[in-house]
Amino acid sequence: MKMRKLFPMIVSLTVLVAAVVSGVMLNNMFGFTNSLHYNDSPDLNKETGSFIKFASLYGETLDDYIDMSDAIIMGEVISDGVGFEDTWSYDISEKEQRTHTFALTSTEIRVDKILYGSVEEKIVNLVQQGSPGVTDAEAKVKKGQSVVILLKGQGNGKDYASISCENGIFYVENSKLYTLSPLEDFSKYDGCDLQVLLSDMNRIITFNNYSPENNFFKRTQKDAE
Numbered sequence: 001m002k003m004r005k006l007f008p009m010i011v012s013l014t015v016l017v018a019a020v021v022s023g024v025m026l027n028n029m030f031g032f033t034n035s036l037h038y039n040d041s042p043d044l045n046k047e048t049g050s051f052i053k054f055a056s057l058y059g060e061t062l063d064d065y066i067d068m069s070d071a072i073i074m075g076e077v078i079s080d081g082v083g084f085e086d087t088w089s090y091d092i093s094e095k096e097q098r099t100h101t102f103a104l105t106s107t108e109i110r111v112d113k114i115l116y117g118s119v120e121e122k123i124v125n126l127v128q129q130g131s132p133g134v135t136d137a138e139a140k141v142k143k144g145q146s147v148v149i150l151l152k153g154q155g156n157g158k159d160y161a162s163i164s165c166e167n168g169i170f171y172v173e174n175s176k177l178y179t180l181s182p183l184e185d186f187s188k189y190d191g192c193d194l195q196v197l198l199s200d201m202n203r204i205i206t207f208n209n210y211s212p213e214n215n216f217f218k219r220t221q222k223d224a225e
Contacts, residue, residue: 037196042187046180048166049138051129058164058216061185063204065163068216070153071117072201074172077145078123079108081132103131106159107141109149115198116205117212120157127159138165139180146172148197152217170197 058064066072084106089099106125126149130137141147150168151160162168166180170189177189177197189197204210 037192038188039190039192040188042184042190044182044184044187046166046182046187047135047139048180048182049130049135051137051165052167052182060183062200063208064216065150065168066116066201066204067208067210068152068163069116069150069168070160070212070215071119071151072115072148073109073111073119073124073151074113074115074148075109075111075146077107077126077141077143077147078110080143081105081107081128081140083132102129103137104128105130105132105140107143109141109147115148115201116210117151119151119160124151125159126151127154127161129165141169148172148177148194 058068082105084104085101086104087099087101089097092098105128107128109124109126111119111122111124126141128138128140130140132140134140148170149160150163152163153160167183167186169180170186171178171180172194175194177192177194179186179190181187
């Protein structure tokens with residue numbers, strides 16, 4: 001009699017344990033996250049450059065920007081920013097062309113770990129809008145900072161921009177994160193452990209089967225051809 005009474009309890013306990021284990025496995029594989037990990041009242045009014053208002057035209061979530069990335073790296077800023085100028089020319093009529101000159105800043109980033117995609121060099125140049133030391137166009141990274149950056153290649157294997165300006169850069173201090181992003185899906189990581197972000201990125205990439213070779217920009221280009 002006792003065994004008959006215990007048997008359903010044993011079966012129920014076994015089912016419960018299996019359900020918990022399965023839930024953990026699904027969570028790790030497919031990106032279901034626990035909102036208790038996040039900052040539920042982040043500062044969304046940070047000091048950023050003017051380009052940030054154009055940066056969210058393609059999306060406003062980490063998922064969106066991972067899909068746009070050529071690579072995601074973790075590393076350290078190892079140089080001061082160096083300013084330079086570039087030009088952009090475009091036709092305004094069949095007979096007239098207009099040229100704009102704009103300021104840029106290039107800063108060296110030592111690549112300590114590649115989280116997604118690939119980069120050709122151990123040191124890459126992060127190119128940001130505006131002159132060194134000012135935030136009028138884009139807030140600049142600073143020498144000595146540890147960063148996680150979602151990168152878009154500039155075509156030469158050495159120069160990269162961050163996806164969506166300040167939105168594409170996470171700063172790391174003592175394994176804690178902070179951002180300059182005004183978007184909630186990025187600012188929610190402010191004060192969180194680095195591992196929370198890395199786990200979320202891994203789950204998003206795995207669940208969506210993302211690949212730099214078939215990212216948002218490459219798919220858009222193919223559709224336009």
